[in-house]
Amino acid sequence: MEVHTADETMARTNGRAEEEGFEMAVTLAEVAARAGVSSATVSRVLNGGYPVAGGTRTRVEQAVEELGYIANAPARALAAATSDLVGVLVHDVADSFFGILAGSLQSALDPTGPGEARRLAVVCNTAGDPAAETAYLGLLEGQRAGGVVLTGGAAENPDHTAALAVRVSRMAAAGTRVVLCGRPPLPLPAALPVATITFDDRGGAFRLAEHLMTLGHRHIAYLAGPPGLSTTRERLAGHRAALARHDPAGSDACAALTVHAGFERSAGYDATRELLRRGRPFTAVAAANDTVATGAAAALREAGLRIPEDVSVAGFDDLPFAVDTAPALTTVRVPLREAGLLAAQLVTGRRALPPGGITTLPTELMVRGSTAPPTAGRRRP
Incomplete structure (x- = not known):
């Protein structure tokens, strides 16, 4: 031997x-x-x-x-060659936004034709930490993953963006199909086959704020997401653009009624209590997502305010529970299931990359019972 x-x-x-x-x-x-x-x-x-x-x-x-x-x-x-492993990076697997997206993607990975291989989807929970995102990509690169889907807003940190671009470039050049879903494209060489799926967050936030303005609201509190996140920036920009169209001089009032917070229910509750403590009047609350909106509604009710008679409340994403709140929540529908299906098609090569590699999915305003015109006899927050 x-x-x-x-x-x-x-x-x-x-x-x-x-x-x-x-x-x-x-x-x-x-x-x-x-x-x-x-x-x-x-x-x-x-x-x-x-x-x-x-x-x-x-x-x-x-x-x-x-x-x-x-x-x-x-x-x-x-x-x-690369393996049949597909890594799916999410911020919070317990969040319905990411659960729906990842679930739709995984279901769509099942073989669709004779001879097509079954793929193993591995969901990596980053907790929104850029370092964890990079570390998971390193592990997936080491496993020669056949595909990677990065979901959720991107941390707008130049160093992290540069490091992410280097790693994604290396993986794509080695044959891994990479899809960015719900985030902006990375600065990559044009020849690399990296697909980007974006949501029209700015347009959705614009239409939501315009809906509230059309109802007659002029003092609208805004519960923005965490600073330094692409989703937060896009939705806040759309909100501000709508307010500026109706009231060009209202930027100072908008800033005073804006609170940055997390995407959890508790964050919406705490941010609304902070707005109430500030004492500045508002007739409506627009939240960064539906989960935050439920926390805001709880804080308003605790303060003795009715929805929508005293304060209108609106969310974003149109998660399944939005129609079951009392009253049903006005929100902006983000096509999560459609995005999961498209991401699966792109990461498996069943669908060719669109021109420029970017697909923008539309958002839709869903008007329900939680928003109404401000009334003269309302209780003031």
């Missing part, structure tokens, strides 16, 4: 990769050389659980990113 050392085995593996025309993978030693540390130190940083000085860890992580190192490099170098 022939026995080889680990170094000899690695050399033979690398030789086979070169003979068969595969791109050579970056080695642990190359990362160590770039960072100016030992291979053992690189291994400690990658494996975690070992004490490594902060500056050393930063140098290693930077070298890993710059070189595109992926764990289990020999296996990667010998991989002839």
